[in-house]
Amino acid sequence: MKKAKQEDLLSALESEDGIDRAGFIKCMAWAGTGVLWMMSGGSLKSFGMSQLLDKDTGRLKPGITLPQADFSFVQISDSHIGFSKPANPDVTGTLQAAINKINAMSSAPAFVLHTGDLTHLAQKDEFDTLDQALKSVKTDRIFYVPGEHDVLNDGGKGFLERYGKGTRGQGWYSFDKEGVHFIGLNNVFDTSEGGLGTLGPDQLAWLADDLKGLSSSVPIVVFAHIPLWTVYPQWGWGTRDSEQALSLLRRFGSVSVLNGHIHQTMLKVEGNITFHTATSTAFPQPKPGAAPAPGPMKVPAEQLRALLGLTSVNYVGHDHSLAITDTPLIVAP
Amino acid sequence: MRHMLINTRARIVAGLAVAVTIASWTASSAGPRREFVNLKVLPKDVSSKTLQHIMIDEFEDGLGVGCAFCHAGQKGSHQLDYASDAKPEKSIARNMMRMTLRLNARYFQVRRPGLGDPGLAVTCQTCHQGKPRPGE
Numbered sequence: 001m002k003k004a005k006q007e008d009l010l011s012a013l014e015s016e017d018g019i020d021r022a023g024f025i026k027c028m029a030w031a032g033t034g035v036l037w038m039m040s041g042g043s044l045k046s047f048g049m050s051q052l053l054d055k056d057t058g059r060l061k062p063g064i065t066l067p068q069a070d071f072s073f074v075q076i077s078d079s080h081i082g083f084s085k086p087a088n089p090d091v092t093g094t095l096q097a098a099i100n101k102i103n104a105m106s107s108a109p110a111f112v113l114h115t116g117d118l119t120h121l122a123q124k125d126e127f128d129t130l131d132q133a134l135k136s137v138k139t140d141r142i143f144y145v146p147g148e149h150d151v152l153n154d155g156g157k158g159f160l161e162r163y164g165k166g167t168r169g170q171g172w173y174s175f176d177k178e179g180v181h182f183i184g185l186n187n188v189f190d191t192s193e194g195g196l197g198t199l200g201p202d203q204l205a206w207l208a209d210d211l212k213g214l215s216s217s218v219p220i221v222v223f224a225h226i227p228l229w230t231v232y233p234q235w236g237w238g239t240r241d242s243e244q245a246l247s248l249l250r251r252f253g254s255v256s257v258l259n260g261h262i263h264q265t266m267l268k269v270e271g272n273i274t275f276h277t278a279t280s281t282a283f284p285q286p287k288p289g290a291a292p293a294p295g296p297m298k299v300p301a302e303q304l305r306a307l308l309g310l311t312s313v314n315y316v317g318h319d320h321s322l323a324i325t326d327t328p329l330i331v332a333p
Numbered sequence: 334m335r336h337m338l339i340n341t342r343a344r345i346v347a348g349l350a351v352a353v354t355i356a357s358w359t360a361s362s363a364g365p366r367r368e369f370v371n372l373k374v375l376p377k378d379v380s381s382k383t384l385q386h387i388m389i390d391e392f393e394d395g396l397g398v399g400c401a402f403c404h405a406g407q408k409g410s411h412q413l414d415y416a417s418d419a420k421p422e423k424s425i426a427r428n429m430m431r432m433t434l435r436l437n438a439r440y441f442q443v444r445r446p447g448l449g450d451p452g453l454a455v456t457c458q459t460c461h462q463g464k465p466r467p468g469e
Contacts, residue, residue, distance in 0.1 A: 018359070085390060120386040149389075153381045190411050195399045198411055236399060292463050293397025 071110040071178050075223070075311040077260030078147065078280035081130045082120035087283040087296035088304060091120075094131060097329045098281045098310045099137050106139045108300050109312065110177060115260035115278060116147025116188065116225030122154070127162060146171060147225040147261065148188040155191060174210050180315060181214060183207070185224035187239045194237020197226030204244050210246055219254040219315075229261040229268050229275045232288035237262050249273060256324075258311070262294075265309075265326050272301050276324060279309040279317070305329040371416045374430045375448065387449040394425075395457030396465050433457070 069322040079095045087092060102109065112134075120125035134142055144163040146156055160171050171186045185207070187197035197206075214220075222228065228245060230238035237247075249255045255273040263280035264287065283296045284307040291297070299307060309328040366439050369379060375387070393399070405419035406412070420425065430448055433455055437443035441454035460467040 087396070121382055121389065123382050123385075152385050152389075292399075295394045295397065295463065299341060 011256045026138075046230045047311075058145075070315055072105075072107065072312060072314045073111050073113060073177075075103075075113045075115060075258050075260075075278050075313065076281055077115040077225075077278040078117040078282055079114070079130060079265055080117055080120040080149065080280070080282035081133075082123060082126035083282055083296070085296055088308075090235040093135060094227065094305065094308055095130070095133050095281045096306070097305065099133060100310075101310055101329065103138045104135070105312070110140060112139050112142045113223050113258065114142060114144045115223050116145050117149045117260065117280075118144065118147070118159075120282075121148055122150050122152040122158065124158070127158070131162075131200055143175075143184060143223075145176060145184045145186055146188050146226055148191050151188055156186075168206055169202050172206060173183060180221060180273055181220045183210065183220065183222045185222060185228075185245070187224050187226045187228070191226065191236070195231070196233060197224070197228075197236075197239035197242075198243050199239060199245055204241065204248075207245055208248055214252075216251045217250060217253055219256075220249060220252050221256045221258065221313075222249070225259065226261045227266075227275065229238040229256050229270070231262060231266060231277070235288060236292045237294070239289065246270075246273060254267075257313075262288075264307075275312070277330070278311045279307065279326065281310065281329070282309055284308065371418070374427050383449055391449055391457050395463065397463040398465050402465065412465045429457070 008266045076098055080091050081095065084090045086280055087272075114134075118130050144159075144289075146163075147327055148277065150156065150159045156170060160167070164171045167184075169186075170189050172184060174181060174183045176182070183204065185199060187199050190198040190200060191313060222245075224239075227237050227244040228239050230242075231237070250271065250273070253272055257273060258274045259275070259277045260280070262277050263283065263285040264277065265279055266275075266277045268275040284304075285294050286297050306328045311324060311326050313324045369375075369377070369384065374377065375384065388400075396402070400413055400415075403422040404413040404415050405417040405421055405423075407414045433448065433453075434446050436455045437446040437453050443450075443452060443454060446453055
């Protein structure tokens with residue numbers, strides 16, 4: 001970021017958003033995997049902020065306050081209900097911990113996005129368990145997109161019967177909230193070869209049509225399971241035809257892309273498009289290339305919940321601010 | 334094609350493949366159930382839950398591979414032809430499954446061993462340790 005723009009943003013933060021300038025500058029010097037997203041002057045900026053969180057409580061450290069939001073929403077991902085291996089023998093328990101975090105928020109999120117792999121083996125009883133757990137979330141609505149684990153048995157028929165009402169094609173859809181346009185995409189129905197996700201021509205044509213009438217100043221939030229940017233193709237962590245989707249999105253001043261699948265927080269900013277992947281509520285995976293292959297990573301039990309979590313997003317309409325916080329499932333003392 | 338077995342998935346499955354493919358639905362008291370075809374080692378009445386558990390938790394995690402390691406691709410598509418026996422790895426996988434079951438029965442006195450059973454003494458992971466070929 002150029003220094004002048006950075007100063008402008010910091011000034012704006014000081015004057016209106018309640019973030020302490022010294023604290024903010026300090027946070028920018030920290031390295032971490034969490035992220036604070038701010039939209040200023042129509043362009044989205046991102047800042048590492050995992051160190052803003054108290055490692056013992058998972059909450060923001062004293063003296064640092066997030067902007068007042070017009071509305072907020074939460075992203076959870078990769079619940080893998082049914083998984084029972086040593087990496088986490090109680091995935092329902094850790095999902096419940098994420099739900100408890102949501103329900104403990106000072107104001108209830110407008111909605112929750114689940115970015116796929118709700119289940120581990122796409123079994124009816126696994127979907128039932130997830131549904132039962134999510135009934136306790138204090139929010140108006142939960143939106144879903146499938147992960148590849150959710151479509152294992154029947155090509156996604158069961159998933160779409162449960163969660164696909166009102167969607168188009170194989171489950172893609174869009175909706176608007178407070179001037180922000182949200183787009184849910186399905187990139188797991190054709191992922192066998194090499195593990196990469198695919199959107200397919202039908203979905204891309206629908207996306208082009210969906211975006212056609214929108215002004216370029218409308219903030220866009222896209223959510224899908226497999227990352228829409230190439231994280232690590234050797235492990236299938238990317239979407240083979242994502243560039244076609246991104247080319248449709250580049251004219252917009254602010255595009256935020258939220259994904260799951262890789263079970264860890266990652267961030268990439270490419271022009272006006274910011275990509276963010278969320279942690280899982282079930283188990284962590286190794287960093288790209290850090291292991292022979294992706295898969296459930298067993299860590300000492302006391303470290304597990306620090307590697308799981310949820311993502312909350314605050315949107316401020318009057319000053320075009322979007323703040324995203326990754327919160328681990330650490331239990332408050 | 335009415336239904337594709339296992340369907341697509343990223344980073345998923347499978348290593349040692351089982352010859353599975355297209356299926357048809359039949360009703361049962363436990364809900365919809367698939368009848369898998371071209372199964373030569375796994376029980377022909379294997380449930381989808383057991384099959385997916387073997388593919389994902391045993392093969393994928395045990396060998397660190399995806400479906401395409403054993404399953405051949407469909408012509409003109411990114412999708413896989415799960416019924417096809419075109420890839421030699423699939424034949425090797427069947428032999429590995431037979432070997433694993435025999436080792437458990439003969440040397441570890443596991444009665445009526447089945448792939449994916451929690452009581453197995455020897456599994457894919459025992460030798461593969463997350464790699465397609467042990468010792469690499």
